[in-house]
Amino acid sequence: MSAPAPRTRTVVAALLRKELHVELRTWESVPAMTLFSVTAYVLFHFGLQQDSLGGPLASGVLWVTLLFASILAVNRLFVADDEQGGFDAFLLSPADRGALLLGKALSLLAYLVAFELVAVPAFGLLLLRTSLGAALPGLLAPLALGDLGVAAIGTLVGALAVRTRARDLIGPLLSLPLLVPVVICAARATAPLFMSPAGGLPLRWMLTLGLYDLVFAVIAFALFDFLVED
Amino acid sequence: MADSMTSTPPRAPAPPAASATGRRRGLYGRNLRALSLVTAALVTLTLLGVFFWAPNDAYLGFLQKIFYVHVPLAIVTLCGFIAGGVMAIAHLRTRDPRWDMRSYVAIHISLVFGVAVLITGSIWAKGAWGHWWVWDEPTLVSFLLIMLLYATYQPMRFAIEDPERQARAASVFAITAGVFVPINFAIVRLSTAYVHPRTLDNISGNLPGRMQVVFWLALLSVTLLWVTLWRYEMASKHATAQLRRLRRLLAGDESEAPPRRSAAPSVTTSPGGVG
Amino acid sequence: MPPLPLHTAGPYVAAAYIVFLALILLYVAIMAGKLSRVEREVDELTELAQRLHDEREEP
Numbered sequence: 308m309s310a311p312a313p314r315t316r317t318v319v320a321a322l323l324r325k326e327l328h329v330e331l332r333t334w335e336s337v338p339a340m341t342l343f344s345v346t347a348y349v350l351f352h353f354g355l356q357q358d359s360l361g362g363p364l365a366s367g368v369l370w371v372t373l374l375f376a377s378i379l380a381v382n383r384l385f386v387a388d389d390e391q392g393g394f395d396a397f398l399l400s401p402a403d404r405g406a407l408l409l410g411k412a413l414s415l416l417a418y419l420v421a422f423e424l425v426a427v428p429a430f431g432l433l434l435l436r437t438s439l440g441a442a443l444p445g446l447l448a449p450l451a452l453g454d455l456g457v458a459a460i461g462t463l464v465g466a467l468a469v470r471t472r473a474r475d476l477i478g479p480l481l482s483l484p485l486l487v488p489v490v491i492c493a494a495r496a497t498a499p500l501f502m503s504p505a506g507g508l509p510l511r512w513m514l515t516l517g518l519y520d521l522v523f524a525v526i527a528f529a530l531f532d533f534l535v536e537d
Numbered sequence: 538m539a540d541s542m543t544s545t546p547p548r549a550p551a552p553p554a555a556s557a558t559g560r561r562r563g564l565y566g567r568n569l570r571a572l573s574l575v576t577a578a579l580v581t582l583t584l585l586g587v588f589f590w591a592p593n594d595a596y597l598g599f600l601q602k603i604f605y606v607h608v609p610l611a612i613v614t615l616c617g618f619i620a621g622g623v624m625a626i627a628h629l630r631t632r633d634p635r636w637d638m639r640s641y642v643a644i645h646i647s648l649v650f651g652v653a654v655l656i657t658g659s660i661w662a663k664g665a666w667g668h669w670w671v672w673d674e675p676t677l678v679s680f681l682l683i684m685l686l687y688a689t690y691q692p693m694r695f696a697i698e699d700p701e702r703q704a705r706a707a708s709v710f711a712i713t714a715g716v717f718v719p720i721n722f723a724i725v726r727l728s729t730a731y732v733h734p735r736t737l738d739n740i741s742g743n744l745p746g747r748m749q750v751v752f753w754l755a756l757l758s759v760t761l762l763w764v765t766l767w768r769y770e771m772a773s774k775h776a777t778a779q780l781r782r783l784r785r786l787l788a789g790d791e792s793e794a795p796p797r798r799s800a801a802p803s804v805t806t807s808p809g810g811v812g
Numbered sequence: 813m814p815p816l817p818l819h820t821a822g823p824y825v826a827a828a829y830i831v832f833l834a835l836i837l838l839y840v841a842i843m844a845g846k847l848s849r850v851e852r853e854v855d856e857l858t859e860l861a862q863r864l865h866d867e868r869e870e871p
Contacts, residue, residue, distance in 0.1 A: 463709075463713065467709060467710065471696035471706070472696045472697070473696045477696060480689040480692075481686070481693070483685075485713070485717060487721070488720065488724045488725075511727075519720065519724070522720060523713075523716075526713055526716055530629075530713065533709055584829075599821040599822060600824060602825045603825055606832050610832070653835050656828075656831050657828040660828045660831070773846045776850055777849075780853045783857055784856075788860055
């Protein structure tokens with residue numbers, strides 16, 4: 308196929324491979340997020356003065372911790388590109404800019420999934436009163452939807468914040484309010500799973516979360532170009 | 538809080554030099570006096586209506602009068618933020634810096650109104666529930682969240698030095714936040730309704746005759762107030778920018794205006810201003 | 813919730829409307845500051861223009 312511009316799918320795949328390659332080499336984001344979440348659980352144990360949590364409290368602690376840990380990755384997402392001319396290199400290439408958004412968002416998603424593989428079981432071990440194994444099947448959907456939301460909003464905000472002088476401050480300050488609805492929906496969705504006897508997954512919160520993800524994915528896609536051009 | 542006295546990040550662009558004949562003089566100050574008078578009259582009429590014409594609510598008593606100022610302020614603030622987002626869309630599509638200025642002022646004024654919403658809402662909460670803050674009120678909670686978001690608007694602008702990039706980033710922010718406003722409102726309301734019955738909105742939803750009239754009057758007054766203040770601030774920024782241009786024309790590019798009371802970095806101007 | 817009597821509710825309502833009034837007056841004050849600054853600059857620039865005009869008139 309001798310098309311003048313590379314196909315978006317190829318570009319995205321190449322970008323994703325590059326991001327994961329860099330992450331595997333430098334271990335910037337995922338270990339930090341994992342360590343942060345486990346430390347947070349310890350903090351919550353002491354702060355709340357509880358040995359174990361159930362129901363809405365457990366749900367809330369889990370999601371707030373996941374959220375704060377994600378901010379770490381969002382902050383680092385575009386830093387290397389900004390500091391080492393990655394933006395310019397990408398702009399000079401004939402690739403579609405949407406591919407950069409997609410590539411970065413997918414890599415952020417990958418980091419989130421990776422660290423949650425440790426963080427969620429750790430939560431089950433350290434703080435959860437009920438059995439994590441029983442809740443796990445129900446947890447997968449909210450986790451997936453929550454991760455998608457963080458990926459969409461995080462990539463947009465990361466690109467916005469990286470060019471500012473106070474990028475470490477602007478990033479969290481912008482993402483956290485935008486991610487509150489994700490916490491609202493996800494925490495409400497998973498709260499019944501952590502109760503004994505465990506309840507079912509409420510559909511309305513999942514639906515709302517899904518819609519929220521969709522809206523902001525579209526917004527991110529529409530606006531990303533304006534952030535990257537120079 | 539956003540202080541409009543400091544050097545503002547977006548420069549009010551001079552109208553394009555090429556179309557000097559097409560430029561209207563006093564772009565934003567036109568009809569400003571008439572607008573202000575109409576607004577003043579409406580606000581006065583509203584206050585008269587609230588205190589002398591609308592009956593006391595049987596259920597809530599005199600305290601209900603706060604609604605006539607709190608709810609219109611809330612509605613206008615939210616619309617103002619959305620308007621700022623729409624203006625930002627215009628800016629990204631046309632690349633005309635004037636739209637960026639309009640968006641900035643819209644958001645700025647809505648921020649100030651938003652603070653008033655939180656304060657009046659808090660006063661209502663104290664009067665009705667005895668606490669200065671309640672989580673039951675979805676309006677208050679949404680507003681807290683929205684204000685936390687928009688509070689980063691100005692610091693973010695100040696943190697980007699290149700004026701064009703700053704304007705573009707600000708527009709992206711304004712659009713994202715503008716979309717966030719209604720969605721957040723809906724979600725918070727959904728989450729609160731789940732646990733607590735809706736209070737404020739239940740009341741302001743079905744208003745009998747006279748109260749309805751006064752409410753709509755109040756809404757109209759606050760809307761006009763927003764528009765009036767917006768025009769004032771646009772006129773002021775425009776005039777300041779023209780003065781800067783005039784100074785450059787008279788005294789050369791090196792001449793600097795007297796330093797303003799601000800720690801914020803001033804955007805260096807280029808010859809000819811932003812076209 | 814029974815309606816609060818006037819003497820209890822009164823101060824709250826008054827406070828809320830005073831906040832509204834304060835907002836407007838605050839804006840008036842800010843605009844006053846801007847206006848005086850603009851006036852000062854206009855004076856300066858008029859002086860400057862006058863000077864340039866005089867220089868041009870000199871033989």
